Amino acid sequence: MPTISRRSFLVAGGAAGISACASRGTRRDVAPLDIPNETRADAPLFFNAEERRFVSAACARLIPEDELGPGAVQAGVPNFIDRQLAGPYGQARTWYMQGPWRKGSEQQGYQLKFAPAELYRLAIRNLDAYCRRQFHAAFADMSNSDQDAVLTALEKDSIELVDVPGKTFFTMLLQNTTEGFLSDPMYGGNRDFAGWKLIGFPGARYNYVEEIEQYGMSYPLPPVGLLGRRGGRTRKI
Amino acid sequence: MATKLAAVDAVIVGFGWTGAIIAQELTDAGLNVLALERGAFRDTIPDFAPTHIQDELRYAVRKATFEEPERQTLTFRNNSGETALPMRQLGSFMPGVGVGGGGVHWNGQNWRFLPTDFKVRSHNQQRYGKKFLAPDMTMQDWPLSYDDLEPHYDRWEYLCGISGKAGNLGGVIQDGGNPFEGPRRREFPNPPLKRSAASLKFDEAARSLGLHPFPCPAANTSRPYKNPLGIQMGQCTYCGFCEWFGCGNYSKASPQTTILPVLLRKDSFRCKTDANVIRVNLDSSGKRATGVTYVDAQGVELEQPADLVVLCAYAHHNVHLLLLSGIGAPYDPTTGRGVIGKNYSYQMSAYIDVFFDEIVNPFMGAGALGQVVDDFNGDNFDHGPHGFIGGAYLSMWTTGGRPILQHYLPDGTPAWGSQWKRAMHENYLRASGMQIHGSVMSYRQNYLDLDPTYRDIYGSPLLRMTFDFQPNEHAMMKFTSQRAIEIAKAVKGVRGLHKRAREGHYGIVEYQTTHNTGGAILGENPRDSALNRYLQSWDVPNLFVMGTSAYPQNAGYNPMGTVGALTYWAAAAMRSRYLKNPGPLA
Ligand SMILES: Cc1cc2nc3c(=O)[nH]c(=O)nc-3n(C[C@H](O)[C@H](O)[C@H](O)COP(=O)(O)OP(=O)(O)OC[C@H]3O[C@@H](n4cnc5c(N)ncnc54)[C@H](O)[C@@H]3O)c2cc1C
Numbered sequence: 001m002p003t004i005s006r007r008s009f010l011v012a013g014g015a016a017g018i019s020a021c022a023s024r025g026t027r028r029d030v031a032p033l034d035i036p037n038e039t040r041a042d043a044p045l046f047f048n049a050e051e052r053r054f055v056s057a058a059c060a061r062l063i064p065e066d067e068l069g070p071g072a073v074q075a076g077v078p079n080f081i082d083r084q085l086a087g088p089y090g091q092a093r094t095w096y097m098q099g100p101w102r103k104g105s106e107q108q109g110y111q112l113k114f115a116p117a118e119l120y121r122l123a124i125r126n127l128d129a130y131c132r133r134q135f136h137a138a139f140a141d142m143s144n145s146d147q148d149a150v151l152t153a154l155e156k157d158s159i160e161l162v163d164v165p166g167k168t169f170f171t172m173l174l175q176n177t178t179e180g181f182l183s184d185p186m187y188g189g190n191r192d193f194a195g196w197k198l199i200g201f202p203g204a205r206y207n208y209v210e211e212i213e214q215y216g217m218s219y220p221l222p223p224v225g226l227l228g229r230r231g232g233r234t235r236k237i
Numbered sequence: 238m239a240t241k242l243a244a245v246d247a248v249i250v251g252f253g254w255t256g257a258i259i260a261q262e263l264t265d266a267g268l269n270v271l272a273l274e275r276g277a278f279r280d281t282i283p284d285f286a287p288t289h290i291q292d293e294l295r296y297a298v299r300k301a302t303f304e305e306p307e308r309q310t311l312t313f314r315n316n317s318g319e320t321a322l323p324m325r326q327l328g329s330f331m332p333g334v335g336v337g338g339g340g341v342h343w344n345g346q347n348w349r350f351l352p353t354d355f356k357v358r359s360h361n362q363q364r365y366g367k368k369f370l371a372p373d374m375t376m377q378d379w380p381l382s383y384d385d386l387e388p389h390y391d392r393w394e395y396l397c398g399i400s401g402k403a404g405n406l407g408g409v410i411q412d413g414g415n416p417f418e419g420p421r422r423r424e425f426p427n428p429p430l431k432r433s434a435a436s437l438k439f440d441e442a443a444r445s446l447g448l449h450p451f452p453c454p455a456a457n458t459s460r461p462y463k464n465p466l467g468i469q470m471g472q473c474t475y476c477g478f479c480e481w482f483g484c485g486n487y488s489k490a491s492p493q494t495t496i497l498p499v500l501l502r503k504d505s506f507r508c509k510t511d512a513n514v515i516r517v518n519l520d521s522s523g524k525r526a527t528g529v530t531y532v533d534a535q536g537v538e539l540e541q542p543a544d545l546v547v548l549c550a551y552a553h554h555n556v557h558l559l560l561l562s563g564i565g566a567p568y569d570p571t572t573g574r575g576v577i578g579k580n581y582s583y584q585m586s587a588y589i590d591v592f593f594d595e596i597v598n599p600f601m602g603a604g605a606l607g608q609v610v611d612d613f614n615g616d617n618f619d620h621g622p623h624g625f626i627g628g629a630y631l632s633m634w635t636t637g638g639r640p641i642l643q644h645y646l647p648d649g650t651p652a653w654g655s656q657w658k659r660a661m662h663e664n665y666l667r668a669s670g671m672q673i674h675g676s677v678m679s680y681r682q683n684y685l686d687l688d689p690t691y692r693d694i695y696g697s698p699l700l701r702m703t704f705d706f707q708p709n710e711h712a713m714m715k716f717t718s719q720r721a722i723e724i725a726k727a728v729k730g731v732r733g734l735h736k737r738a739r740e741g742h743y744g745i746v747e748y749q750t751t752h753n754t755g756g757a758i759l760g761e762n763p764r765d766s767a768l769n770r771y772l773q774s775w776d777v778p779n780l781f782v783m784g785t786s787a788y789p790q791n792a793g794y795n796p797m798g799t800v801g802a803l804t805y806w807a808a809a810a811m812r813s814r815y816l817k818n819p820g821p822l823a
């Protein structure tokens with residue numbers, strides 16, 4: 001299979017023991033890291049220390065802690081992203097990743113040969129180098145306003161990075177941050193239901209027959225996750 | 238050489254909605270039937286149980302139940318001047334995989350096409366004149382009518398236990414239903430779903446403008462229901478994890494909840510999962526299918542002989558298999574000749590997010606819970622002054638409030654930071670989405686063929702999609718969106734709107750609908766179509782092809798109601814005529 005070498009390369013970067021080259025014909029719907037990771041401790045599975053610092057700093061600006069409550073960092077989002085990148089998503093396990101590679105139109109969508117994990121690794125390296133040149137500090141060590149300026153420039157596609165398109169990385173980072181803030185806590189983010197409490201979503205409930213016609217009423221019960229009321233705060237093993 | 242297996246009477250390729258119906262019908266007719274499904278076996282319990290199905294990240298964001306592009310995808314370009322590139326991640330549409338196919342994770346918005354939708358070309362030409370249609374339009378009238386399909390629509394709706402209100406009973410218009418629909422023989426099997434706050438507000442606004450709102454016919458059961466096969470369904474609980482998820486409550490009509498409990502008990506039926514069909518085999522005359530070849534979970538190629546082959550693999554997969562098997566002449570857009578891949582079409586949809594003063598609890602919803610107006614769909618209004626044909630239904634949906642993908646924010650909200658957070662806090666419980674769900678005609682330049690460069694995991698060329706929205710559709714969308722905005726503005730207690738328009742080129746990135754149509758269309762003759770009116774291949778009479786690939790163009794409705802009816806219609810012809818005397822039915 002043409003994808004073997006690329007994937008073995010990726011596996012070297014992550015801790016996931018993924019064999020993407022299992023017999024063709026087998027769908028591995030549930031790869032090990034799709035499974036809730038609340039039983040794992042907080043130690044990074046994918047990020048190195050610098051990357052982890054970058055992602056935490058970026059998450060703190062994307063969804064800050066403020067008068068409305070916890071932000072992405074307090075909700076465990078950096079940990080969530082780390083798990084996602086170490087798992088099948090990070091390896092683009094379900095994506096079509098065969099060449100030839102060409103830049104397409106916007107309508108044709110993602111055409112980079114980088115899986116998310118690889119994109120993060122390259123982008124963070126590029127961005128920290130950029131920040132050191134422009135601001136004489138790594139992103140994580142910059143002031144909040146300088147960090148915001150860099151994030152805004154990325155969003156507007158006005159920073160050119162060496163290896164990857166900055167805007168593509170920004171979009172992915174923001175998407176993953178939002179996912180971590182708003183997904184079931186068993187994936188490591190949305191700790192103590194911080195995201196769901198902010199918006200008023202009661203979580204993994206399944207029956208609103210009684211309530212749906214009580215128009216204008218707030219739903220009275222607190223959020224619940226698939227693993228229950230605690231929502232899956234990291235259990236140390 | 239592939240190992241040759243023992244022959245069966247009929248082999249069904251793909252075991253989703255159409256595969257399940259055909260299997261049930263053909264086994265009832267006494268045939269020995271084998272279904273080959275590329276995905277895994279799944280059932281309500283354990284696969285969709287409420288112990289784990291309400292997982293937005295896994296199912297809706299990472300798309301655990303959908304096709305994996307790694308294994309099979311297609312390439313896409315807007316026009317034949319471009320180089321098509323692979324759809325590397327799912328986006329615009331998401332074909333299902335696994336037993337039940339798209340039936341597992343559809344919404345259940347269940348429609349009949351309008352009587353005039355079956356004669357789009359002749360009807361519009363008659364009413365508006367020949368010049369009204371653009372010269373590159375390649376629509377064709379269906380070779381069957383609404384009246385032909387009516388009994389089969391009825392059968393499908395009772396199978397599923399559709400919840401709705403009739404708008405036209407035998408020609409008599411009914412209060413509370415869709416006054417524009419074709420005549421139906423009887424009421425829906427179940428009353429409409431309970432209404433959401435947003436849908437009631439929409440209803441009031443639409444009425445105040447003199448329009449005719451009604452509840453969307455829903456394949457989410459509003460009360461316990463036993464279908465004609467004796468299978469029991471439960472009352473929908475408005476869980477809000479409906480479309481993109483399996484139902485854990487036996488309330489969403491799917492093969493699992495309406496057919497399989499009966500079908501799987503039959504000795505004359507077998508289904509092999511992890512069996513990916515790679516081609517239909519023909520005899521030396523090229524006019525008779527001898528069976529199919531598939532690849533099993535171990536990567537072994539197997540040949541399955543059968544007297545009858547039925548493709549039920551979903552719209553563009555059917556077309557892909559026809560092209561890979563060399564059945565029918567591939568369509569050539571420069572000459573307009575050939576039929577396989579011709580008239581590929583889609584749905585054009587846009588959204589308006591509506592922000593209310595009051596809480597509307599979007600998370601209490603169901604896949605087809607919504608109020609709709611059909612006043613601007615099909616030919617339900619005079620197109621004369623507007624210069625386009627076709628139309629859209631306008632709806633206010635309450636399908637769920639999954640936080641990651643179903644949060645709506647007012648115009649001008651930044652995408653991150655404290656202001657984003659505040660907007661999430663203030664709007665999540667107060668927002669709801671309106672949809673403009675429009676028709677797409679077929680065009681000479683929109684088609685499917687095989688890609689010259691990219692291949693799938695089995696080594697076959699990928700399907701290549703060449704498609705763009707055309708001026709007629711942009712005009713339709715502009716007009717119907719304006720009507721939708723008028724309704725939105727008439728809704729009481731609305732403090733803001735956010736328009737998500739559909740303008741410019743079609744793109745495959747953003748999810749729109751899994752309503753792909755055409756490519757193996759039915760028609761009057763083999764020159765213009767791949768299939769006859771019974772969905773039988775003109776070229777290979779012991780091959781039938783089910784699903785939306787048969788639509789000569791797309792109407793302004795979700796496709797499944799018509800797919801269900803069409804499948805029963807074809808099955809009836811197989812049972813009453815073909816099996817007695819196998820050969821061309823038209
Ligand atoms: C999220 C979503 C929401 C939708 N909502 C609605 C709605 O509200 N209303 C509506 O009318 N429609 C809706 N649809 C569309 C509807 O689900 C489809 O029209 C319907 O499922 C089509 O039935 P089918 O039998 O043609 O295909 P499917 O039900 O998809 O079944 C095809 C099967 O064939 C299998 N297959 C494909 N290729 C092969 C192969 N080579 N070998 C073996 N097996 C193969 C697939 O794995 C699949 O199981 C929705 C679709 C999606 C994805």
Ligand code: SF4
Pocket residue numbers: 456457458472473474475476477478479480483484485486487488489602603604
């Ligand atoms: S909304 Fe109703 S039909 Fe849909 S999944 Fe939930 S219970 Fe099932």
